[in-house]
Amino acid sequence: GYSQLPRQVRGLVGAPEWPAIRAMLPDVSGKRVVDLGCGFGWASRWMREQGAASVRGIDLSQNMIARAAEMTQDPAIRYEVADLETLELKEAAFDLVYSALAFHYVRDFDRLTGMLSRALVPGAFLVFTIEHPIYMAAAHPHWLQDGDGRKTWPVSRYFIEGERRTDWYVKDVLKYHRTIGSTLNALIGAGFAIRRVEEFSPTPEQIASAPELAEELERPMMMLVSAQRQAASSLSNSSGG
């Protein structure tokens, strides 16, 4: 099942995109961090090891939060069950929001980005990963072969945003497709400056040690975004264009 995935069992080192995420994260020391969709809490604990002042780990799964809580004695980490669809965080109370592979389950991304913008202090970062819109869009998201036998990823329904249902460990998982434009413009509209956009691709070293990763050179599977909360003065400036 899902909880047996390498990234759940082995933690951050089990996620091939972790080095790319790590390179995008600001220095976390002294920061008040929120980890949205924290799962078993691997990243929450890592943040504290790196010197974060506090971490609030939030996940929809009661099971995962219970397991996460068992894995630490650290009083500066607080885990809780909450739904990102309705979560409200205290205004200007956080220095970093981190989220791995959770936001594509959220229906109302505009609401979420607006709330996160208010929760962060100016200059603070929001660093998150999602399934890539190109990975999620198709009616039937399964590898095809082209005439040369090359693995080819199908794209369809790209501009038809909204529900996507797939079977992934459990039947009928509900995700929400948004275009790349919608995703980035929601952030910009909420007062974030886009600092970096990465699309995870495996390094030659990763492919050498895990040859099945080679197919991830053919398609973008994940999108990684670093966005920085602008000061109010910058916000008014962004209305042009």
Added chain:
Amino acid sequence: GYSQLPRQVRGLVGAPEWPAIRAMLPDVSGKRVVDLGCGFGWASRWMREQGAASVRGIDLSQNMIARAAEMTQDPAIRYEVADLETLELKEAAFDLVYSALAFHYVRDFDRLTGMLSRALVPGAFLVFTIEHPIYMAAAHPHWLQDGDGRKTWPVSRYFIEGERRTDWYVKDVLKYHRTIGSTLNALIGAGFAIRRVEEFSPTPEQIASAPELAEELERPMMMLVSAQRQAASSLSNSSGG
């Protein structure tokens, strides 16, 4: 041939993405504009009709520049033949750079964005369209059908950046594929703030009057970007993350 395309013959109204571009353009009145890959000069002339102070239209094609020059008497429009790969513009001499469907022919996008950043005054906009990286990536970029008979666009070789050769009116047209991340990060690294990212999709009205456009709901064909030249003080701020 290429010069018979609706967008060449009929000008801006022949390009279905024009309303989306127009919505992204800042007020051009009084602005010193550069139009990169100006073709027959439709956009250059439009900019002047909207009150631009001056327009410099640049294209690699001597034929197109000759035709463009024949179509105006306006002394504030200056057309010239130049290669975007080596073009140098005067520093801090322009208020807007516009470019439609030209940058995906440029090999060295980092050089181009750096040069454009220097040519623009702080606060000025760069608004451009390119073939979407998803449209360009595949080894064989032609529609497929999925099991339900739905038009499906193939993606492969996404992370293998560089040359793409296709036959489009002339044989063996050379384009340069870059990922979405590479494209946006080049702009950010050159000192631009990303203000808006659009991926052209036809409106219901456009599909009603040109039903063949419906297939453009399945795949992203063009990427439209509005980026704003940051002041030097903002540049140092963008190094975080």
